[in-house]
Amino acid sequence: MSKKIDAISIEVMKNAFHTIAEEMGVALIKTALSTNIKDRMDCSTAIYTKEGKLVAQAEHIPLHLGLMPSVVEEVLKIFPPENLKDGDAILINDPYISGSHLPDIFMVSPVFFKDKLVAITGNIAHHIDVGGMSPGSCSVETTEIFQEGLRIPAVRIRKQGEMDEEILRLLTRNSRTGKEMLGDIYAQLAANKIGETRLQELFAKYSIEYVENCMEELMDYSERRMRKAIEKVKDGIYYFEDYLEGDGISRELIKIAVQVSVKGDNIDIHFEGTSPQVNGPVNSTIGVTSACAYYVIKALLDSEIPPNDGAYRPVNVHAKEGTVVNAKFPAAVSNANGNTSQRITDAILGALAPIIPESAMAACSGSMNGINFGGFNSETNDYFSYIETCGGGQGAVKGLDGMNGVHTNMTNTRNTPTEVIEQLYPILVKKYSLNEGSGGSGKYRGGNGIIREFESLMDNLVVTITSERQKTSPWGLFGGNNGKSSECIHITSKSEIFHLPPKVTMNVHKGSIVIMKTPGGGGYMDPFKRDEYLVLSDVKNGYINLQQAQDEYGVIINQLSMQIDKVKTAELRK
Template identity: 60%
Template sequence: MRSSKIDGITLEVMKNSFYTIAEEMGVTLIRTALSTNIKDRVDCSTAIYTKEGELVAQAEHVPLHLGLMPSVVKEVLKMYPEDELKEGDAILINDPYISGSHLPDIFMISPIFYRNELIAIAANIAHHVDVGGLTPGSMSVKATEIFQEGIRLPAIRVRKNGVLDSEVIRLLEKNVRTGEEVLGDIYAQLAANSVAEKGIIELVEKYSKDHVFLCMKELMNYSDRRMRNAIEKVTDGEYTFTDYLEGDGITEDLLKICTKVIVDRDTITVDFTGSNEQTKGPVNSTHGVTSACVFYALKSLLEPDVPPNAGTYRSIEIIAPKGTIVNPNFPAPVSNANSNTSQRIADTIFGALADILPEKSMAACSGTMNGFSIGGFNKDRNKYFSYVETYGGGQGALTDMDGMDGVHTNMTNTLNTPVEVIEQSFPFIVNKYALVDGSGGPGKHRGGLGLERELVLLGDEYTVTLMSDRQNNKPWGLFGGHGGENSSCTVITPEGERKELSSKVTMSVPKNTTIILQTAGGGGYGTPIERNPDEVLKDVVLGHISVDEALHQYSVVIDEKTLKINYQETNVIRNN
């Protein structure tokens, strides 16, 4: 119900206060982290919660992280009820089978006290570059059970009553390959939560505890009202879509994800019944990851500007049958679901609602985070290293604009690691980093271009893991738009032999191996012949498509020497 005690202006002021605290947490985490994966790529997320574990505000970080963190906080509070929490406590958890995504994502959860009373919870998540397991990076595609993927932290206090637990710190340091970086990032996570504690206490002292609690509650109610209002504008009915993953790392069999979106007045149910059984390889999506994908896709389509908090998702129900690829049974491996399965789940929801929400829909993006890791022992520095990155691709086109080129899409929102940082931090040389011309799906609005990076490895017997997809099935277009081009990965041996890799591989490579990774383009939106000829010419001038492609894909005649459009011939071809 609408509160009579909080007016709209006050609620807006408090909303911005909460979100500012979450953003300040993120800035602190990023600026104090040690690994390139966090300080450069920003593979982390931050948020604040009520003392009961209800999401209040989050920073604009990684959608996958932010959508699953609430379930983690709730589970931790079940294990540590209010009377067991102490001021200065900090809890670590990464166990996907309590709640979470995969083992490299370590959550830091801290209670916030004011005058000996629990008033809020601060939480953050950071993707650590190694947590043990079969291979550097802890995401081997050959893992067949969670025990092979790294150390599991089942909600343990790394700080008690404000005192860091040195035994837990030693345990962590000795069970990972890159202990210095992992501990550095853990300390950054502690610092981020301390910023939240300071900010929330300042709000309480400025306005009063009861006022802060009431504003938290009303902010969630406000988001709930807006989301339900958006759902009511969608025609009631059942809408389905099916898409596929290209193997699990053990086999290359197609893996089906079936999605039914049921709209009923002001509620939505997303049902994954009929999806593939859980797999032997590590592409199984935990319930938390699956939920995050649902929340992201529906919010993006229905009410993208609504403040994201617990109220935003009250109207959404998720049916994810146990023992399937979207909700596996223990101890199924899960490390690669973040990179691939999460993206395909989001794709199916966008696909299911495209026909009834054409003006808000988007063609398929590259469809994978293109997870890529390289690790081993760096003899020059006498230490282990672990390079972890996800590569952007083409965004799907929309009803009124082209897809963006070479960006992270849907469930990921990280940055790229700059070439200079890669070459300073790791024993690699970057020969090339560029967009893949011609990879965007043709349409009235073109799909975004994929990107290409070429690395030369300067050391011997490094372990390479590729967690990709869309090598065979193109990212689909919408309403007559064509699909984007597929991804690929090529290895060139020191002897010059070229080998094409499958989309999911873990392998050891010798010194001076070259790896060329190309990511998929986004799908096009609308019939290509409807594209503005001037936009086609622009793509030709920029080198994104050739003169021949302009003719055969878009029916636009361009003089190769003058790079001018022959409008007369173009109109004749298009009209016929």
């Protein structure tokens, strides 16, 4: 039981812990070698108690937000605290322990002060290749974890300050991009070192007992706030279902069914009726599924709660083993992060929307819209891998339109600048724009998706696309219309046009063009209730066209004057 700490001290220490986690993130991003971390910022950082309880996390990626509370506790089962030494660093990426997919490598480091274990620092970084069937380690054709790349169960990469060069060689030799992997591992070490130094300064300024008490009280505070927020939600059981569009092997729909049970200050989330695990790599681990649940509950009920172990204590996830939301070893899992996580999130949001309409959001694009290019570049005589997750349309909420072309829900990375892509890889970016008119119409309009158009400058370029929402478009809320579906196109060097499935791994040749059009977000409330001058503004900004203004909003705009025809509009809107 922690000693009671006053509210002002807790606020000061909360910000101290959060600042340390943020500084760790800056160190990781600034020292990383791969574009995926230094440009796209596909990483997260956090600090923990010596027992492995999450204390504070930087505001990076929501998917990692829910994964990181459990991974350190699992590592401590393999390396008990009494066996840890000052200067140790542990790597792990096994999805059946850490919860994520193989490219996400966690690094865990103990923090000692006056020869005592006092805390733990941790980070997660998406490495651009860890082996497997195709560059990027996210082929849609895998059917078991062994095909997806090198699985690290939890190994000490550094022992009492000494790097294990043998493990480093093992890791880098099993990656197509070993140089980048090595650089990113050292960046992860640097991030944890920053956290260690800042925590030691904090313990020196106060005392071990005081800082540990503050950690415990902060977690208890988050738990109290979360329970208070849950109490405001009407008791009951709320149901929703949504679908994944195939697993990469088959295009059959895969059901995600969710029942959210609210009782007092607890929430139980069940997944009865969800499809069994599938052959392709969209199977989710229980870690990813839990992360989605934590994200939705926090976002809907109290987004300002400090993200730590206490915030998630009142949220209980129940998923039968062997289903697509709690896969059984050795199921393939690489694309669950980018797609299944988003559909789990959609399902939970959909279940709670009717009872929390003031916080509810229409469906977002529903996928991280992943695209990966890789292969052997004969000009540089080396392998390369470039990965991108493209933004889409955000769902509208009460009082606000959805944002255009952004990462939503479980993802929060940046894009790789076009100049960086073209400088480093044999790829030409021919187009990068908003997908006009893809946002669902409503009193509050859904955001538009994105169009990315790439041209291959080499033969035998391996392309992997992992997307969603070609058939089941993002749903609108309370009379708002669905967002427009996604589209993936391959135009060969001979000008042949192929419409691709949402998930594909393929080889293309020099002069081939790959186009990804991401979905828009759903609209909120009846489109005919939208202010007509906002519709005019949407047309002028290129978010919708004149025909959409008339058909979906009942607003007739004169193309020449770009003014509203009020007489015809009034008649149309009757």
